[in-house]
Amino acid sequence: MQAVDSRPAPASAPPVVKDRASGRRKRDARTAWLLSLPTLVILVAMLGYPLYRMIVLSFQNMRLRELFTGATPPWAGFDQYAKALTDEVFWGIVGRTAAFTVVSVTLSVTAGLGIALLMRRVHAKVRIFMMVAMMFVWALPQLVAAQAFRWLTDSDFGVLNYLFSKVFGDEWLNHSWFVNPWEGWAVITTLVVWAGIPFLAISLSAGLTQVPKELLEAATVDGASAWQALRNITLPILKPLLTIVTTLSVIWNFGLFTQNWALRDSHPEPVYQTLATYSYTQAFGRSLYSYGSAISVITVLLMLGVMVFYIRQMFKIGEVD
Structure with missing residues (x-):
């Protein structure tokens, strides 16, 4: 005689409930696309068409004659890229x-992460003061910040030269920071880092709130050092956010233009040229419009890999959420 299994069959979601959930997801996706449509249209109008015109121009040979007469520039194929x-x-x-x-x-x-960690350890009032100060720096226009650094490093009346002369001697009086490319790039890099720290510090400080205090306390009880807790607990939890802000920083800094353009009085020397300033100089300084467009397209292609990586990370975070 065979035993009869009297256990109830595992419950399964009724088909009607599954259909409703699927339909709700489709409606939510449709609503999201409809809400995003105005922004997408604006982006296509403001970015898509200029990008298309730049690509077309890079395959032509635009000269001053075509610019003033409105004639169609002759096609040059891949000559500009070559x-x-x-x-x-x-x-x-x-x-x-x-x-x-x-x-x-x-x-x-590195500096942003260090400040973010510091902000989690100071008093709340000090943290608020730090955030307000950094927001002021973040809100400062790049051109204004560049002019301030230009004044600080001026060879005739710069504050930096005055302070250095008091500490290291009179040889720092009338010192020009941009004669030596290493010193000039140190000034430019300092300006860019100083302006970029607020975004990184505030973003990472917000991310640190997601690190469970219980894990850090347990690590301390187990004898883990601060560095071990940072490496094995904090950084793995911050990894998605850290990847995003790092990728954004790469995109922004790779397109450096305003800072070195302003610090060099709109005429950066060859040793201070970046891809953005070089493209602009070729197009509008030497009237090589098609060549400048080709350089811009190459710059976009170089950044495309970083952009794809950024988008993939955003989708991964969305899937986790």
Whole structure:
């Protein structure tokens, strides 16, 4: 005689409930797209069309004659790209821009993380004061900040030279910070890092609120040092946010233009050229509009990999949420 299994069958969601949930998700997705549509239209109008025109122009040979007469520029195929890709000056600027990006992003993220960790340890009033001060720096226009740094490092009446002369001697009087490219890039990098720290520090400080205090307390009880707790607990939890803010910093710093353009009085020397300033100089300084457009397209392509990585990280965070 066989035993009869009297256990109830596992409960399963009724088909009607599943259909309702699926329909609700579809409606939510449709609503999200409808709400995003105005923004997408504006982005296409403001960014898509200029990008399209820039790509078309890079395959032409736009000169002053076509600019003033309105005639269609002759097609040049890939000549502008071949000119850029075989130019040693161009590749030198690519390397300089990449090196600046690596150094400035590393310093910015490290300093931002350090300040964020400090903000979690100070009194609430001190934390609020720090956030207000950093928001002021973040809200300051790049051109205004660049002019302030230009005044600080001026060779004739700069405050920095005055302070250095009091500490290290009179040889710092009338010192020009941009004669030596290493010193000049140190000034530019300091400006960019100083302006980028507020966003990083405030963002990472908000992320630190998601780190459970219980884990940190348990690690302390187990004898873990502050560095071990940071490496094994805090950083893994902050990794998604840290990846996002680092990627954004790479995108912003790779497109450096305003800071070195203003610090060099709108005429950056060859050693201070970046991809953004070089493209602008070629297009509007030498009237090589198509060549400048080709350089801009190459810059966009170089940044495309970083942008794709950023978007993938955003989708991963969305899936986790």
